[in-house]
Amino acid sequence: xxxxNEQQKASIQSLEWRGDHLRILDxxxxxxxxxxxxxxxxxxxxxxxxxxxxxxxxxxxxAASYGFYMGLKxxxxxxxxxxxxxxxxxxxxxxxxxxxxxxxxxxxxxIKNSIYAIKDKPIxxxxxxxxxxxxxxxxxxxxxxxxxxxxxxxxxxKKAKILTHCNTGSLATSEFGTALSMIYHAHIGGKNIHxxxxxxxxxxxxxxxxxxxxxxxxxxxxxxxxxxxxxLMKQGKVDLIVVGTDRVAAxxxxxxxxxxxxxxxxxxxxxxxxxxxAPLSSMDMSISSGxxxxxxxxxxxxxxxxxxxxxxxxxxxxxxxxxxxxxAELITAYITExxxxxxxxxxxxxxxx
Numbered sequence: 070x071x072x073x074n075e076q077q078k079a080s081i082q083s084l085e086w087r088g089d090h091l092r093i094l095d096x097x098x099x100x101x102x103x104x105x106x107x108x109x110x111x112x113x114x115x116x117x118x119x120x121x122x123x124x125x126x127x128x129x130x131x132a133a134s135y136g137f138y139m140g141l142k143x144x145x146x147x148x149x150x151x152x153x154x155x156x157x158x159x160x161x162x163x164x165x166x167x168x169x170x171x172x173x174x175x176x177x178x179x180i181k182n183s184i185y186a187i188k189d190k191p192i193x194x195x196x197x198x199x200x201x202x203x204x205x206x207x208x209x210x211x212x213x214x215x216x217x218x219x220x221x222x223x224x225x226x227k228k229a230k231i232l233t234h235c236n237t238g239s240l241a242t243s244e245f246g247t248a249l250s251m252i253y254h255a256h257i258g259g260k261n262i263h264x265x266x267x268x269x270x271x272x273x274x275x276x277x278x279x280x281x282x283x284x285x286x287x288x289x290x291x292x293x294x295x296x297x298x299x300x301l302m303k304q305g306k307v308d309l310i311v312v313g314t315d316r317v318a319a320x321x322x323x324x325x326x327x328x329x330x331x332x333x334x335x336x337x338x339x340x341x342x343x344x345x346x347a348p349l350s351s352m353d354m355s356i357s358s359g360x361x362x363x364x365x366x367x368x369x370x371x372x373x374x375x376x377x378x379x380x381x382x383x384x385x386x387x388x389x390x391x392x393x394x395x396x397a398e399l400i401t402a403y404i405t406e407x408x409x410x411x412x413x414x415x416x417x418x419x420x421x422x
Contacts, residue, residue: 081239081282084131086204091135095122096240100281108132111140118166118173121272125241126315126351127210128170133163134203136179141199146192156184169324169362169392171316173352176206204272210243213348216325218250221311221346223256224335225262229308232265232298235326236278237313237346247346249282249312251404256288264290265301269326271371271389286329301323302339309342311404317345317352321397321414322359328391333399342401349405354422359394367391 083094090109097120098104106122108114114136119122123132140159144152158179169172183202186194216244225231231252238249246252257261264283269275276292283290293301301307310332317323323345336343356362374377403410403418410417 084275111136126170126172127242130176138200169365214245216406218254221251222255228261232307232310233269235269236274238282247313299335310346314347319354324362324392330393330395333395344405365391
C-alpha cells in the first residue's frame with residue numbers, strides 16, 4: 070500500500086487553477102530551473118501550448134479548457150447568438166495551437182456542446198458553467214491517470230527493465246501521467262524496476278523532463294540516446310516498452326512523439342511487448358486509421374540548435390515532424406482507465422465507447 074510520502078514523490082502538480090487564472094509549471098526551463106507562470110488570458114494560454122510551456126496531450130486539453138473560460142469571461146452578455154460566435158472563434162483559435170493532440174479538440178468540443186445544451190440560460194451563468202466543466206475535466210484526468218497506472222502496473226514484472234520515450238508523467242497530465250503512471254505504481258507497489266529513458270530528440274523531453282520526474286520519485290533509471298535503444302534490446306536489457314499517445318485512430322493506429330514508430334519496429338524484431346497508455350480522451354473514433362492524423366511540423370531550428378548553441382550549419386534545410394504514426398499491428402495492448410485492451414483493436418476499441 071502506498072504511503073502519503075511515496076505518493077507525493079510521484080505526484081507533481083504542473084497545472085493549477087488559482088481562482089481567476091491558470092498557473093503552470095513552465096517546462097521550457099526544466100530541469101535547470103523550476104519556474105511557475107501565471108496565465109491570465111486566452112492568448113497566453115495559446116502561446117504556452119504552442120511554445121511547449123505546457124505539453125502532453127491531457128495537459129494541453131486541461132489548459133485549453135481554462136483558456137476557453139478566460140477567453141469567454143469578458144465577452145459581452147448581449148444575446149446567445151453573438152456569444153456563440155465568440156465561442157466558435159475562441160475554440161478555433163485554441164485549436165490552432167497544436168493540431169495533433171486530440172485531447173485538445175476533445176476538451177474544446179466538450180465545452181462547446183455543454184454551452185449549446187444550456188443556450189437558454191443567462192450568459193453569465195453559461196460562463197460559470199464553462200469554468201465548472203474545465204475544473205471537471207481537470208479532476209477527471211487525475212482519476213483517469215491513477216487508474217491507468219493501477220491497470221498497467223499489472224503488466225510489469227517484479228524485476229522489470231522498462232524502456233520509455235518522451236514524457237508521459239505528471240508534467241504531461243494533471244497528476245501521475247499515463248505511461249509513467251504505470252511505472253510509478255509498479256514502483257510504489259514494491260516492484261524492483263529499472264527505467265531506460267530515451268533522450269527524445271530534438272527537444273529532449275526524455276532527458277529534460279522524464280529523467281527529472283523519475284529522479285524526483287527516486288525511481289532507478291538511466292538516460293540513453295534514442296539511437297541506443299535497439300542495441301539495448303539486442304543485449305536483452307529491455308523487458309517491455311511503455312509509451313503514451315497524442316491520438317489513437319479507430320483501427321488502433323496511434324500518433325506519438327517522433328521516434329516512437331522506430332521503437333515499435335525494434336520491439337517487434339526482438340519480440341518485446343510494446344504497450345501504449347492512453348486515456349479514452351486520446352482516442353479519436355472519427356478517423357479510421359493513422360493516415361488521417363494531422364502531423365505537426367515544427368521549426369527546423371529545434372534540430373540544429375540545442376539550448377541556443379548551434380550543432381549544425383546555420384539555416385540548413387530540415388524536416389522536423391513532431392510526431393510519427395505507429396500502426397496497430399505493432400502494438401501489444403492499450404492500457405486505459407477502463408482496462409487493458411488487446412487486438413483486435415478495431416473491434417475492442419469501439420466497444421469502449
